[in-house]
Amino acid sequence: MxxxxxxxxxxxxxxxxxxxxxxxxxxxxxxxxxxxxxxxxxxxxxxxxxxxxxxxxxxxxxxxxxxxxxxxxxxxxxxxxxxxxxxxxxxxxxxxxxxxxxxxxxxxxxxxxxxxxxxxxxxxxxxxxxxxxxxxxxxxxxxxxxxxxxxxxxxxxxxxxxxxxxxxxxxxxxxxxxxxxxxxxxxxxxxxxxxxxxxxxxxxxxxxxxxxxxxxxxxxxxxxxxxxxxxxxxxxxxxxxxxxxxxxxxxxxxxxxxxxxxxKPYPACQLMHATLDAVADAAATVPFDATQVAAVVADVHPDSAPTVCDERRDLARPGSPYAAKFSLPWSTAAMIVDGAVGLATYEGDSLARPEVAALAEKVSWQTSARAGHAADAPGRVVVRLVDGREITGTVAASSGTTANxxxxxxxxxxxxxxxxxxxxxxxxxxxxxxxxxxxxxxxxxxxxxxxxxxxx
The missing domain is CATH 1.10.4100.10 (2-methylcitrate dehydratase PrpD)
Incomplete structure (x- = not known):
């Protein structure tokens, strides 16, 4: 049959x-x-x-x-x-x-x-x-x-x-x-x-x-x-x-x-939720603000990168709310600047903020072979501050998933x-x-x- x-x-x-x-x-x-x-x-x-x-x-x-x-x-x-x-x-x-x-x-x-x-x-x-x-x-x-x-x-x-x-x-x-x-x-x-x-x-x-x-x-x-x-x-x-x-x-x-x-806790592509949660974990470990950040490096599942880290697009200056919802660098920068990501994050005036674009330019990523599904992947970021300190944020799975x-x-x-x-x-x-x-x-x-x- x-x-x-x-x-x-x-x-x-x-x-x-x-x-x-x-x-x-x-x-x-x-x-x-x-x-x-x-x-x-x-x-x-x-x-x-x-x-x-x-x-x-x-x-x-x-x-x-x-x-x-x-x-x-x-x-x-x-x-x-x-x-x-x-x-x-x-x-x-x-x-x-x-x-x-x-x-x-x-x-x-x-x-x-x-x-x-x-x-x-x-x-x-x-x-x-x-x-x-x-x-x-x-x-x-x-x-x-x-x-x-x-x-x-x-x-x-x-x-x-x-x-x-x-x-x-x-x-x-x-x-x-x-x-x-x-x-x-x-x-x-x-x-x-x-x-x-x-x-x-x-x-x-x-x-x-x-x-x-x-x-x-x-x-x-x-x-x-x-x-x-x-x-x-x-x-x-x-x-x-x-x-x-x-x-x-x-x-x-x-x-x-x-x-x-x-x-979803965030109104954006699920494939970067683990990164956003990892940023929140880093900030909870050692509080910092956007002016202190020299660089951010995110670990990204290889199946996620083509969707949220596609360098054929301007990831630091997305041209629309949906482009921003699919930009890991921009959304990560917004998370650091605002301390949260919500519906207002992706409104027109928010997209035009130069401070978010400038910080997004400092966000990079690396892919690593991982078992399991991209949307259930763990999250890890390393935030490097201008004073040389490095803060690592990690989550086993993003909030709202079956594991969390x-x-x-x-x-x-x-x-x-x-x-x-x-x-x-x-x-x-x-x-x-x-x-x-x-x-x-x-x-x-x-x-x-x-x-x-x-x-x-």
């Missing part, structure tokens, strides 16, 4: 996830909604919201913060872009994918469309989390090495299976949905070093495509059940490394990747900081999602919490 059919069969069955897995999924859904509300308030993806409204369609689902419902694919397009709009959403280290950005939009949009209960939506989300993480992790860094955004490549499959489950498709149709979704996998990394917003759009495009794939399958369209196994499947076509398709379905329902998704997880309270606090006034009701509804008769209460609470156009 093909990998796609095996995955589809499992994805339609009762989930039966352990309590800790369900708790992890709820934390990730809450974190994703917080990221979406913050993006809405910052106006970071208004183009996607505008297009979703223009697409219209039957009144099936809501865009976060928008009262008038639109078609489910349109809602998923906007919500996916919002969850990922500030790069503050979660990351699965094994697949290097932003899981919630593709799972939440499909689960909530199709869940609203069919009037699903909270329990049904949560189960569909669990299927989605396992799918996106496993599809990406079967070719570690393989999509990125080919110049593709793994979140969109793998996200079309999770969104398709989430939609197939909620739409009540049978095994044959769900397998077709996965096959159709594979032909929509993509997402170029061409945005790196530019001010293009395509990265922000990728999760929404993936969610939109996955829902369309499920609808096409329901209408009788077919897709290849070899989409994951090949020949000419997604790994053959889009991965730069040899993949292990069998790992996508190995121990389904026994080994849960959902609990291996990390939550945030507490439920910390995740809640992050959500409330992102959501602003009115967020407490959303926390309560998401916490008890499995008991909700529908998603109506959740979207009412989200609408109350949203403050379009405002800043925290």
């Amino acid at each position: 093909s990998t796609a059919r095996t995955l589809a069969r499992w994805g339609l069955q009762p989930v039966g996830a352990p309590g800790d897995v369900e708790q992890a999924a709820l934390c990730h859904l809450l974190d994703g909604l917080g990221a979406a509300l913050a993006a809405r308030r910052y106006g970071s993806v208004e183009a996607a919201v505008e297009v979703a409204a223009g697409l219209g369609g039957p009144p099936e689902a809501n865009v976060v913060g928008v009262a008038a419902p639109v078609g489910a694919p349109a809602a998923a397009l906007a919500n996916g872009a919002m969850v990922h709009g500030l790069d503050f959403d979660d990351t699965h280290a094994g697949g290097l994918v932003h899981a919630t950005a593709v799972v939440l939009p499909a689960a909530f949009a199709v869940g609203q469309q069919v009037g699903a209960s909270g329990r049904e939506v949560l189960d569909a989300a669990l299927v989605g989390y396992e799918t996106v993480c496993r599809v990406a992790a079967a070719a570690p860094h393989g999509f990125h090495a080919r110049g593709l955004h793994a979140t969109m490549v793998a996200g079309v499959f999770s969104s398709a299976l989430v939609a197939a489950r909620l739409l009540g498709l049978d095994e044959d149709a769900a397998t077709d949905a996965l096959g159709i979704a594979g032909s929509q996998a993509g997402g170029l990394l061409a945005f790196l070093g530019t001010d293009a917003s395509t990265k922000q759009l990728h999760p929404g495009l993936a969610s939109h495509s996955g829902i369309l794939a499920a609808r096409l399958a329901a209408a009788g369209a077919s897709g290849p059940d070899t989409v994951l196994d090949g020949p000419h499947g997604v790994y053959d076509a889009l991965s730069a490394v040899e993949a292990d398709p069998g790992s996508v379905v190995a121990a389904l329902g026994e080994r849960w990747e959902t609990v291996r998704i990390g939550i 997880p945030m507490s439920v309270r910390q995740i809640r606090d992050k959500f409330l900081a992102n959501a602003g006034p009115g967020g407490d009701e959303v926390v309560d509804v998401v916490t008890h999602l499995a008991d909700q008769p529908s998603l109506d209460g959740l979207f009412a609470a989200l609408h109350t919490a949203s403050v379009p156009g405002g800043h925290p």
Whole structure:
């Protein structure tokens, strides 16, 4: 039996996830909604919201913060872009994918469309989390090495299976949905070093495509059940490394990747979080300020360097918020100058600071062979002061990763900081999602919490 059919069969069955897995999924859904509300308030993806409204369609689902419902694919397009709009959403280290950005939009949009209960939506989300993480992790860094955004490549499959489950498709149709979704996998990394917003759009495009794939399958369209196994499947076509398709379905329902998704403390590329934490550790060991720094040398995982230390870009003077979020030297300098990195770090006025650019010029890096995934790597920096002293900062793993997880309270606090006034009701509804008769209460609470156009 093909990998796609095996995955589809499992994805339609009762989930039966352990309590800790369900708790992890709820934390990730809450974190994703917080990221979406913050993006809405910052106006970071208004183009996607505008297009979703223009697409219209039957009144099936809501865009976060928008009262008038639109078609489910349109809602998923906007919500996916919002969850990922500030790069503050979660990351699965094994697949290097932003899981919630593709799972939440499909689960909530199709869940609203069919009037699903909270329990049904949560189960569909669990299927989605396992799918996106496993599809990406079967070719570690393989999509990125080919110049593709793994979140969109793998996200079309999770969104398709989430939609197939909620739409009540049978095994044959769900397998077709996965096959159709594979032909929509993509997402170029061409945005790196530019001010293009395509990265922000990728999760929404993936969610939109996955829902369309499920609808096409329901209408009788077919897709290849070899989409994951090949020949000419997604790994053959889009991965730069040899993949292990069998790992996508190995121990389904026994080994849960959902609990291996990390939550971000910083709104920037996960691949430099360990460096930022190491800087904080150095400063806690021997306090210093930016004027005392002569040089900073960071140890960087070899899989991280091409993304956050690409010298083809001006890493000390990034030209856009997203370029800064993918510049280890600039973000490290901002961490030293400000003592913290947050949403305001990457606003326009902050990017123009000459003192940060000057310090970023003093930040260098070295790669060293390390086992394990780049997003879970340890961090180490050596800060050399003008008086000759050297301060070393280290962390075994960055905060928020599975080796150094945030507490439920910390995740809640992050959500409330992102959501602003009115967020407490959303926390309560998401916490008890499995008991909700529908998603109506959740979207009412989200609408109350949203403050379009405002800043925290």
